[in-house]
Amino acid sequence: MNINNKHYTTIWLNENDEVQIIDQTTLPFSFNILTLSHLTDVCHAISSMQVRGAGLIGVTAGYGVYIAAKDFSKQNKLSWLDFMEKACTKIYQTRPTAKNLSYALERQSKIWKKYSFEEALPLLREQALQIAQEDIDFCKKIGEHGKELIANIAKKKNGQPVNILTHCNAGWLAFTDYGSALSPVYAAFDENIPVHVFVDETRPRNQGASLTAFELGEHNVPHTLIADNVGGHLMQHNMIDLVIVGADRVTRNGDVANKIGTYLKALAAYDNNIPFYVAFPSSTFDFSISDGVKEIVIEERSGNETENITGYFYNKNGQKQIQEIRICPEKTKAINFAFDVTPQKYITGLITERGICNATEKAILALFPEANQ
Ligand code: MRU
Numbered sequence: 479m480n481i482n483n484k485h486y487t488t489i490w491l492n493e494n495d496e497v498q499i500i501d502q503t504t505l506p507f508s509f510n511i512l513t514l515s516h517l518t519d520v521c522h523a524i525s526s527m528q529v530r531g532a533g534l535i536g537v538t539a540g541y542g543v544y545i546a547a548k549d550f551s552k553q554n555k556l557s558w559l560d561f562m563e564k565a566c567t568k569i570y571q572t573r574p575t576a577k578n579l580s581y582a583l584e585r586q587s588k589i590w591k592k593y594s595f596e597e598a599l600p601l602l603r604e605q606a607l608q609i610a611q612e613d614i615d616f617c618k619k620i621g622e623h624g625k626e627l628i629a630n631i632a633k634k635k636n637g638q639p640v641n642i643l644t645h646c647n648a649g650w651l652a653f654t655d656y657g658s659a660l661s662p663v664y665a666a667f668d669e670n671i672p673v674h675v676f677v678d679e680t681r682p683r684n685q686g687a688s689l690t691a692f693e694l695g696e697h698n699v700p701h702t703l704i705a706d707n708v709g710g711h712l713m714q715h716n717m718i719d720l721v722i723v724g725a726d727r728v729t730r731n732g733d734v735a736n737k738i739g740t741y742l743k744a745l746a747a748y749d750n751n752i753p754f755y756v757a758f759p760s761s762t763f764d765f766s767i768s769d770g771v772k773e774i775v776i777e778e779r780s781g782n783e784t785e786n787i788t789g790y791f792y793n794k795n796g797q798k799q800i801q802e803i804r805i806c807p808e809k810t811k812a813i814n815f816a817f818d819v820t821p822q823k824y825i826t827g828l829i830t831e832r833g834i835c836n837a838t839e840k841a842i843l844a845l846f847p848e849a850n851q
Contacts, residue, residue: 479650481509481696487654488534489541489610495603497541501528502651506692507790507800514538517546517565524572524579527683531652532726532762533613536578540609542569543586544602550595558598562590574775575735575817577727581761582609610654616759616831617656624662624722624757624829625669631719632671639672639700641719643709646680646737647689648724648757658757659722660693662829667699675701676712680737682783682814706739710746721747722829725758730849732822732837733770738815744824756820756837757829765849768839770819777816784812 479486481500489499497514503526504510512528514520520542523529529538546565550558566583573579589601631640642663649660656664666673675694680686687703694701704712712718721743727735734740734756747754767773786802793799806812825837835841843849 479655479693479696487610487614488651489529489537489654491541491603491607497538497545499523499529499538500651502530502689503528504800505651506688507798514541514545516549517542517568520545521568521572524569530685531647532576532578532724533617533653533658533759534651535573535576536582536761537606537610537613537654539569539579540582540586540606543583543590544599544606547590547595547599547602558595559591562587573777575726575777576762577764578759578761585609613654613759613761614656616761617650617653617658617661619831620658620757620759620829621656621661621665623831623834624755625665625671627720627753627755627829627834628662628666628673629669629671632666632673635719637672639674640666641674641676641712641717643676643678643712643718643721643743644690645678645686645709645721645723645740645743647685647693649690649693651689651693652724653759657693657724658759658829659724660690662722662757663694663699664697667697673699675699676709676718677701677703678706678709678739678743679703680739681706682787682812684787685737709743710750713746713750713752718747718750718752721752721754723754723756725756725762726817727764727770727774728756728758728762728828729767729770729773729822730763730765730842731768731839732825732828732842733768733774734820734822734825734837735770735774735776735817736820738818741818741820741824744820748824753826754824755827755829755834756825759831760846763842763846763849765846771821774817774819776818779814779816781812781814784814785810 501510649657678686788802822837
């Protein structure tokens with residue numbers, strides 16, 4: 479991904495072996511890089527959404543285990559195993575819905591449970607880098623597979639842009655690079671296939687307005703911001719050819735947890751015969767569950783996020799200033815579920831690094847047979 483024509487990933491290790499991230503809480507108003515040096519920094523970055531998006535949460539957790547392990551020698555209260563158990567529990571408790579977080583913790587735990595501190599440290603570092611690289615590689619492949627869907631629609635439209643609706647942010651900011659739902663869009667755009675993206679603003683935190691619009695703009699992809707309730711109307715008037723969204727957790731039979739509001743978009747797409755695809759890397763699968771509505775834990779965040787809205791204005795000195803303002807009466811309290819579940823019957827297909835499949839257990843297991851082992 480490029481920001482101001484400079485290449486970035488969303489997370490990296492610097493020359494001092496510290497984790498650096500792009501602070502997503504200040505985008506698109508200002509671009510800031512933060513350093514995560516200790517476990518507390520990592521947990522705060524995930525829970526306050528300085529890093530966010532399923533893939534990036536997982537990669538941050540992978541690095542977080544390494545960062546936590548480095549501090550082991552500075553304390554003498556706990557054994558290595560107890561120290562790491564405590565650190566990983568803290569990371570695990572930051573956000574519950576994205577499967578990628580526990581995926582990364584489980585991978586790292588195979589190392590710290592087996593090796594001593596001295597042996598484990600370089601291995602934890604290596605595996606954190608590997609989890610990040612896999613995230614990049616898988617997202618790139620998702621782009622290649624998903625691009626074919628867009629190319630097929632483009633052929634039928636004789637050079638007219640393919641109109642794609644997306645919800646929330648499942649672009650490079652939600653991963654280490656490329657993204658999931660937006661990766662096919664970038665791949666198509668880079669091959670001169672005409673595309674245009676309708677971006678749901680995605681209340682309450684506005685990841686669509688602030689992050690998806692920002693990254694599409696940086697890549698020069700034509701896009702239009704819409705309020706969350708507009709999509710159904712556009713679908714009824716043939717203004718959407720394809721919906722692609724990301725995922726935070728996908729069950730073995732293809733139910734999908736994604737940002738709140740995704741379910742309503744899927745219902746509208748189903749009613750209007752518009753293909754509805756979900757793009758995600760395999761680290762988002764939770765093969766241990768089948769009924770998404772009953773079994774996926776949905777994160778509930780502070781009502782403040784709904785009662786208030788954040789934006790910027792130009793102050794007297796002509797400088798951009800970020801401000802949060804309240805949009806409802808003082809006495810009114812909001813409830814804020816961050817995700818919802820779209821049952822598999824509303825999903826046309828799943829775009830993964832191994833290819834595209836139906837949202838059914840049979841099709842998923844044909845692509846990922848190891849889920850049965
Ligand atoms: O709460 P967030 O911003 O971490 O939400 C995650 C998301 O960005 C979306 O649900 C996304 O579509 C899936 S994550 C790639």
